[in-house]
Amino acid sequence: MASSFSCLFFLSLLSLIPLSFSQQTQISSEKQTLLQIKDDWGNPTALASWSNSTSSNYCNWTGITCSADGSVTELVLSNKGITGDVPSSISQLKSLSHLDLFNNEITGSFPQFLSNCPNLQYLDLSQNYFVGVLPSNIDQVLPNITNLYLSQNNFTGAIPTSIGKMTQLQSLWLDNNLFNGTMPRFISNLINLQQLTLAYNLFSPGYIPEEYGRLTKLTYLFMANANLEGEIPNSLTNLTQLELLDLSWNNLHGTIPPGVWIFSNLQYLYLHKSNLSGEITFVNRSLSAESLVEIDLSMNQLSGSIPESFGTLQNLSALYLSYNNLSGEIPKSIGLLPKLTDLRLFNNNLTGVLPPELGKYSPLWNLEVDYNMLSGEIPDNICYNGAFSSLGASNNNLTGSIPKSLGQCPHLNNIQVNNNHLDGDVPAGLWKMQNLSTVIMNNNMLSGKLPSSLPWNLSRLEIENNRFSGDIPTSAVHLYVFKAGSNNFTGDIPPALIVGMALLQNLDLSENSISGELPASIGSLKSLSMLNLSHNNISGQIPVSIGSMLVLTTLDLSSNNLSGNIPSELGKLNFNFLNLSSNDLSGEIPSAIDSQAYDESFLGNLNLCSSISMNGVSMCRARNNSSGGISHGLRNLFIALGVILLVIIVMMVLCLMRDYQKRKDASDPAMWKLTSFQRLNFTDNSIVHGMTEENLIGTGGAGWVYRVTIGNHAGEVVAVKKIYNKAKLDVKEEHQFESEVKILGSIRHSNIIRLLCCISSPDSKLLVYEYMKNGSLDRWLHEKRRVLVGPAEAPAMSLDWPTRLQIAIGAARGLCYMHHECETPIVHRDVKSSNILLDSDFKAKIADFGLARMLMKPGMPETVSAVAGSFGYMAPECAYTRKLNEKVDVYSFGVVLLELTTGREAHDGGDHGSLAEWAWWHIKEGSSIHTCIEKCIRETQYIDEIEVVFKLGIICTGTLPSTRPAMKDVLSILMKYDVLNQSTPQSENKKFAEYDASPLLETKNSDNSCNV
Structure with missing residues (x-):
């Protein structure tokens, strides 16, 4: 009996052996396949955990999920920086059901070999560089797919009709590609579809298919910028499960179907920029849109009145109807909505009064009704619930006074009520609101006095043409713009003003009753670009210190009582406008500045003379000195020259001694330490000995930059940035060096400058970069208009629009990687055209990370130790907070977009200060964008795209960080207009790639610039 049992047990064991062997074979096969995939992709660092170690369980490797038997079922490799084509070895994973390659740099065509993965249900290839057409038999390639994401690639051709057979699909994302042909009607066969995106493609003009009304399970429909025209079909009212509907940036017209408002779950409705016309009509019955949270119909041609029915949407939080032709009154019922937080009705033809209950029953935080014909008063209860933050009501016919409630509004940040008929004293409490950032009240009849110390956060104060009186404030720590002309201010300009408003860029106190002398300390306002003190009673001499205000471009001191000589130091400044007329100046x-360019600048100064013929100024007579005077003057001159010569000799001896010691240290290999980040074909000696004076190509940031040839071939060149150590005095430069090394040594991206190595010595530190043959974008855009310093001369030709757009896209990709794809997001903090470098093919790369900071948590701001950045590029919040996030880079990049479209420099805003302010006011005044565009690209076939990029620049430079888009959204819009990759002939694509910029270093006085 026991023997029989033993035999049975032994046979059972034998039966298990094949199963165990089969399982081991399966495990070995899956592991080898994964290792093959890694090898096919070139062993990316993100897959370092994929190791052949016997102790390594491949199911625990990065991105791998297995079933119980060890079969790989999920491969999630999003945001890994993977390059190259999708390897066919993936198709050996027969149990694969989920493949996610989102947001890498993968190229090639659609991987048809995935047909060998019969269980694949989820495929995400979005945000890569795929090209070509989709397979015509895609329904057979992916027979069981339920979620297909192909957004933000470069797929072309028509969407294949076979997609209409994939009835199991629940999500289909095809937006932001280069698909053409007509809007695909066959998608209406996908009755299980819940999400559909077709936005930002190149479809032929066409209608929204009526058949889409059959997609009754849709919750998400994104069809912005899809070349849609005609009317919104009534059939869309059948999509009762919709939560988001976006039909923006199209050419739709006609009326909005009445039933569009009865979607039971609709949370967002975007129809802005659709050129809709006609009135908004509604059925006269109780609405069921209880979940409707946001309505956006802005940027259309809608007419008629705002429907009363909007006042019944009890969950409505945001209502955007700006930039239309709406007329009539704002329904009073809107003021009763209990959840309304944001109401934007600007740029319409609305009349009547603002709903008096606005803010009383809801947590309203933003009201924008600018550019209408509204009358009456600002509602008293606008800040009743304490949440109110921003009021925009300029360019209306409002009367009455500023509500006292605004003086008790703790979160008030922005108030713009210029160009109305408001009167009375401004509530004193308003000037105590510590969050207050912008106040624009020009052209009213407002009165009152300003406190000696303005709110800490205030960055813009414009109260021109009112009835304010009293003394000028002495302190506003972060004030950038102070315009208070045409009021009744009296007293002197207090010296404390200079200390208390050190960040001022624009100061206008003209047409007041200010007296006294100009304080000599006014020269410490180093950021001031516009100073207007005309039509006052200021006396004394013009301070010599004004000549040290190097960014000052507008100076108006006319119609005062100034006397004495004009300081010669004013000649150091580059004035766009200078007016010293109607004073008592002499000499x-x-x-x-004795030039015809300032022919009208000196009128009305009877004792002033000129060496040339100038309007209203007498000619100077030659002055003779006595021989004794000449002799005494020469004696003093010789003594001064002797002292100067002695000082120079001593300094030269000291410099020679220092340089000798430096050269001695530099020639000693033991003094240098090299840390490499790439495989190098040079030594530290070849770099050190290549840093000669003839190889110096510029200065920037905290050091000098050299062009050093390495190896045996003249074409092998690197750029070397040298930073001197100056004992303990330059701790800041030391930190910049460490920051740049830390960041650039750890990231890899084709649009970020590549750091090859760093070399350190006791005396200096070197950063060795790849060499960018075409220099900086700043040189190509602006140096043709400047007096140049150094060996680099202006480019001999200007950039056409396709090349400019490629540069913008490249820079945006680099910033997008930093903000959204790095494990620890990076904020650059000094994005500007001089930090965007161009290689021989004009490919853009972000450089100079001396100010960059790692953010500890995505989306969370980081505290920085000091205000940093460059004038004209700094976001407003840099002035009043040290809690900064990636939106400061978005602002700076917006300025670069404005540079690319207008040709102006970042600080070239005329009376408005900066370029961003100039562009903002240009749009605000309703002027044509066409006149803003640089002449050399204005009359091209790309003018529509150029205007879009100009508008994008304005959006990116919004005052509030929350209103600026993320870099990934900016990149998405730019790629839509990627003209080089869409339709430009190949020969045109190579026009700049074949251009050799090296002769620019030898060419002088080239004059092929485009006039702005």
Whole structure:
């Protein structure tokens, strides 16, 4: 009996052996396949955990999920920086059901070999660089797919009709590609579809298919910028499960179907920029849109009145109807909505009064009704619930006073009520609101006095043409713009003003009753670009210190009682506008400004003379000195020259001694330490000995930059940035060096400058980069208009629009990687055209990370130790907070977009200060965008795209960080207009790639610039 049992047990064991062997074979096969995939992709660092170690369980490797038997079922490799084509070895994973390759740099065509993965249900290839057409038999390639994401690639051709057979699909994302042909009607066969995106493609003009009304399970429909025209079909009212509907940026017209408002779950409705026309009509019955949270019909041609029915949407939080032709009154019922937080009705033809209950029954935080014909008063209860933050009501016919409630509004940040008929004193409490950032009240009849110390956060104060009186404030720590002309201010300009408003860029106190002398300390306002003190009673001399205000471009001191000579130091400044007329100035006009360019600048100064013929100014007579005077003057001159010569000799000896010691240290290999980040074909000696004076190509950031040839071939070149150590005094530069090394040594991206190595010595530190043959974008855009310093001359040709757009896209990709794809997001903090470098093919790369900071948590701001950045590029919040996030880079990049479209420099805003302010006011005044565009690209076939990029620049430079888009959204819009990759002939694509910029270093006075 026991023997029989033993035999049975032994046979049972034998029966298990094949199963165990089969399972081991399966495990070995899956593991080898994964290792093959890694090898096919070139062993990316993100897959370092994929190792052949026997102790390594491949089911625990990065991105791998297995079933119980060890079969790989999920491969999730999003945001890994993977390059190259999708390897066919993936198709050996027969149990694969989920493949996610989102947001890499994968190229090639659609991987048809995935047909060998019969269980594949989820495929995400979005945000890569795939090209070509989709397979015509895609329904057979992916027979069981339920979720297909192909957004933000470069797929072309028509969407294959076979997609209409994939009835199991629940999500189909095809937006942001280059699909053409007509809007695909056959998608209406996908009755299980819940999400559909077709936005930002190149479809032929066409209608929204009526058949889409059959997609009754849709919750998400995204069809922005899809070349839609005609009317919104009534059949869309059948989509009762919709939560988001976006039909923006199209050419739709006609009326909005009445039933569009009865979607039971609709949370967002975007129809802005659709050129809709006609009135909004509604059925006269109780609405069921209880979940409707946001309505956006802005940027259309809608007419008629705002429907009363909007006042019944009890969950409505945001209502956007701006930029239309709406007329009539704002329904009073809107003021009763209990959840309304944001109401934007600007740029319409609305009349009547603002709903008096606005803000009383809801947590309203934003009201924008600018550019209408509204009358009456600002509602008293606008800040009743304490949440109110921003009021925009300029360019209306409003009367009455500023509500006292605004003086008790703790979150108030922005108030713009210019160009109305408001009167009375501004509530004193308003000037105590510590969050207050922007106040624009120009052209009213407002009165009152300003406190000596303005709110800490205030960055813009414009109260021109009112009835304010009293003394000028002495302190506003973060004030950038102070315009208070045409009021009744009196007293002196207090010296404390200079200390208390050190960040001022624009100061206008003209047409007041200010007296006294200009304080000599006014020269410490180093950021001031516009100073207007005309039509006052200011006396004394013009301070010499004004000549040290190097960014000052507008100076108006006319119609005062100034006397004495004009300081010669004013000749150091580059004025766009200078007016010293109607004073008591005397003596000779300094030679640097004694020019016909300032022909009207000195009128009404009877004792002033010029060496040239100038309007209203007498000619200077030659002055003779006595021989004794000449002799005494020469003696003093010789003594001064002797002292100067002695000082120079001593300094030269000291410098020679220092340089000798440096060269001695530099020649000693033991003094240098090299840390490499790439495989190098040079030594530290070849770099050190290549840093000669003839190889110096510029200065920037905290050091000098050299062009050093390495190896045996003249074409092998690197750029070397040298930073001197100056004992303990330059701790800041030391930190910049460490920051740049830390960041650039750890990231890899084709649009970020590649750091090859760093070399350190006791005396200096070197950063060795790849060499960018075409220099900086700043040189190509602006140096043709400047007096150049150094060996680099202006480019001999200007950039056409396709090349400019490629540069913008490349820079945006680099910033997008930093903000959204790095494990620890990076904020650059000094994005500007001079930090966007161009290689020989004009490919853009972000450089100079000396100010960059790692953010500890995505989306969370980081505290920085000091205000940093460049004038004209700094976001407003840099002035009043040290809690900064990636939106400061978005602002700076927006300025770069404005540079690319207008040709202006970042600080070139004329009376408005910066370029961003100039562009903002240009749009605000309703002027044509066409006149803003640089002449050399204005009359091209790309003018529509250029205007879009100009508008995008304005959006990116919004005052509030929350209103600026994320870099990934900016990149998405730019790629839509990627003209080089869409339709430009190949020969045109190579026009700049074949251009050799090296002769620019030898060419002088080239004059092929485009006039703005």
